[in-house]
Amino acid sequence: MSVITTTKLTDKLIGFDVSTAISGDGRYVIYTSAGAVDKDDPRYYNDDIFRLDLQTGTTVQVTSQTTSHASVYADISDDGQHIAYSYWTSAPFRNDIVTGGIGNVGSDGHSMVSLNPAGQADNGVNSNAAISGDGQIVAFQSTATDLGDLPDGNDAIDIFVKNLNTGTMSNASTDSGGVQLSGDSSAPELSGDGHMVVFKNNGKVYVKNLLTGELMLASSNAAGTAANSHSGGGGDNGMHPYAISEDGRYVVFQSTASNLVDNDTNDGVDVFRKDLLTGQVLRVSTGGDGQQLNDSLLNGNNVAMSADGRYVAFLGSISTIAGSGSFGNIYLKDLESGTITHVAGNIASSFALSNDGHKISYLSMLKPGTWDKGIVLANIADDGGTINGTAGIDTTAYSGKRADYTITSKGGGVYTVAAKSVETLTGVERLHFADVNLALDGEGAAGQAYRLYQAAFNRVPDQQGLGFWIDQMDRGMTRQKAAEYFLASPEGQKLYGAAPSNADLVNSLYHNVLHRDGEADGITFWNNALDSRLTTQAGALAFFSDSPENHAALIGVIQQGMSYIAA
Numbered sequence: 001m002s003v004i005t006t007t008k009l010t011d012k013l014i015g016f017d018v019s020t021a022i023s024g025d026g027r028y029v030i031y032t033s034a035g036a037v038d039k040d041d042p043r044y045y046n047d048d049i050f051r052l053d054l055q056t057g058t059t060v061q062v063t064s065q066t067t068s069h070a071s072v073y074a075d076i077s078d079d080g081q082h083i084a085y086s087y088w089t090s091a092p093f094r095n096d097i098v099t100g101g102i103g104n105v106g107s108d109g110h111s112m113v114s115l116n117p118a119g120q121a122d123n124g125v126n127s128n129a130a131i132s133g134d135g136q137i138v139a140f141q142s143t144a145t146d147l148g149d150l151p152d153g154n155d156a157i158d159i160f161v162k163n164l165n166t167g168t169m170s171n172a173s174t175d176s177g178g179v180q181l182s183g184d185s186s187a188p189e190l191s192g193d194g195h196m197v198v199f200k201n202n203g204k205v206y207v208k209n210l211l212t213g214e215l216m217l218a219s220s221n222a223a224g225t226a227a228n229s230h231s232g233g234g235g236d237n238g239m240h241p242y243a244i245s246e247d248g249r250y251v252v253f254q255s256t257a258s259n260l261v262d263n264d265t266n267d268g269v270d271v272f273r274k275d276l277l278t279g280q281v282l283r284v285s286t287g288g289d290g291q292q293l294n295d296s297l298l299n300g301n302n303v304a305m306s307a308d309g310r311y312v313a314f315l316g317s318i319s320t321i322a323g324s325g326s327f328g329n330i331y332l333k334d335l336e337s338g339t340i341t342h343v344a345g346n347i348a349s350s351f352a353l354s355n356d357g358h359k360i361s362y363l364s365m366l367k368p369g370t371w372d373k374g375i376v377l378a379n380i381a382d383d384g385g386t387i388n389g390t391a392g393i394d395t396t397a398y399s400g401k402r403a404d405y406t407i408t409s410k411g412g413g414v415y416t417v418a419a420k421s422v423e424t425l426t427g428v429e430r431l432h433f434a435d436v437n438l439a440l441d442g443e444g445a446a447g448q449a450y451r452l453y454q455a456a457f458n459r460v461p462d463q464q465g466l467g468f469w470i471d472q473m474d475r476g477m478t479r480q481k482a483a484e485y486f487l488a489s490p491e492g493q494k495l496y497g498a499a500p501s502n503a504d505l506v507n508s509l510y511h512n513v514l515h516r517d518g519e520a521d522g523i524t525f526w527n528n529a530l531d532s533r534l535t536t537q538a539g540a541l542a543f544f545s546d547s548p549e550n551h552a553a554l555i556g557v558i559q560q561g562m563s564y565i566a567a
Helices: 445-457 463-474 479-488 490-496 502-514 520-531 537-545 548-559
Strands: 003-008 020-022 028-033 048-053 059-061 069-076 082-090 093-101 126-131 137-142 158-163 169-171 185-190 196-201 204-209 215-217 242-244 250-255 270-275 281-283 303-305 311-316 329-334 340-344 347-353 359-365 373-381 386-388 394-397 406-411 414-418 422-426 430-432 437-439 562-564
Touching: 003 340, 020 069, 020 347, 020 359, 028 069, 028 359, 028 373, 048 069, 048 082, 069 126, 082 126, 093 126, 093 137, 137 185, 137 196, 158 185, 158 196, 185 242, 196 242, 204 250, 250 303, 270 311, 303 347, 311 347, 329 347, 329 359, 340 359, 340 373, 373 386, 437 445, 445 463, 445 479, 445 490, 445 502, 445 537, 445 548, 445 562, 463 479, 463 562, 479 490, 479 537, 490 502, 502 520, 502 537, 502 548, 520 537
Parallel strands: 126 185, 242 303, 386 422, 394 430
Antiparallel strands: 003 373, 003 394, 020 028, 028 048, 048 059, 069 082, 082 093, 126 137, 137 158, 158 169, 185 196, 196 204, 204 215, 242 250, 250 270, 270 281, 303 311, 311 329, 329 340, 347 359, 359 373, 406 414, 414 422, 430 437, 437 562
């Protein structure tokens, strides 16, 4: 797997507790933000949950709170219709777990999970919500002593599991005999049907079978010997320190242990996958040649796994893998082929993987050197496959230079990109190569920027300048506003004059944009429109640039893609 298409799903998000998750079917992405979509005014540290439908491009606000509440760190079911999340109140302080269907917006439509047997709010602090793939089981950690189905006397954080169908609550942080574990247990994750829950206790990773009551040590080698160092990590903040496959067979976790596999001598953090059926342990964090890595593997606690256990995503900075940066890289390991792929860089720790292992939603630093965080989607495809874009601006990355590839327009927004293999791209707007970028959205922001640039200056846009204006129009700048800047620029004033008369401007537009003399009716129309202030000079430039005649003149160039250097 080596062809990555990324789509920026949100602009800068407001709020401290921003996180993301993706539904198992890969259709829906949820995230938290204190910024409004359609209900709440912007507030800081009072986040709500939003869900984006990648098929339709529609965003809905799932929760709607007052200024003394926040909904954060949500998990989502496989079909994207149910979530579980932490619900904060500040007066008095409470941290509870809530679940609900996406269609039931607000606290009235969602149900409190962290209630004691009397139906009252428990006496503790609750966090780290997880929901099963079928949306029927919720797990969380709690300091409460009045939850669950047995007396709580270990004076520690425990893992509780709620069956939403039956209403039963059970304490999962118990041994195979039903005795509570000593020490804190934290950060649960659930299998697809919720019958297996994985969590950390005293530096070890355990899996509890809720059907049989059996407690299994996941952080152990093939012989069953416990890891000789710390395993697992902290949770919440939208991060997941381990993952469990849909059927509960495989568990992925990070560990500094050296005895889980043979020849572990790098004295660092590695990622492992334990097969609970056979006992086999695989080291996931190895290079494409299967050799151990000596780089900084993890700068966070996040790992993720596909439903079948084949694909594992993790964080690190691996210098030997192309595209890696020094900060916040996501890697995807294919345990069947052994290949490891750099998916994205400059991320802010929180990410999630779809069941098929081909889509990752992640929290990104939108511009290096800033703390402007937004949600991005990465779509990972096999060489020679078909790549379908989603809502937003999609960018597919290739490791070679532009000249190494043959790009052919098939019409209707469909392109083929051929080198050693042939990819078919549908609805993908941007391509990234080692030396340049290529914009394919001829009817989108890039096409508008190109036509306006060519119209304003009567020349082929330079790649750096075009990249700047594509970025501005991606961010919402209108053609007319951009046209104002073009006319006011030194090059614009040199071409049109510092303060051209309306008649002179109209004459120049016909020659510079359409490369012909203006017809009498057209000249009269535009002179009257400008003289009566029905439009501005910038408005006239914007219209000429996107006119059918200019479209037709540039279609041959634009259909082959517009080269630019990203701003």
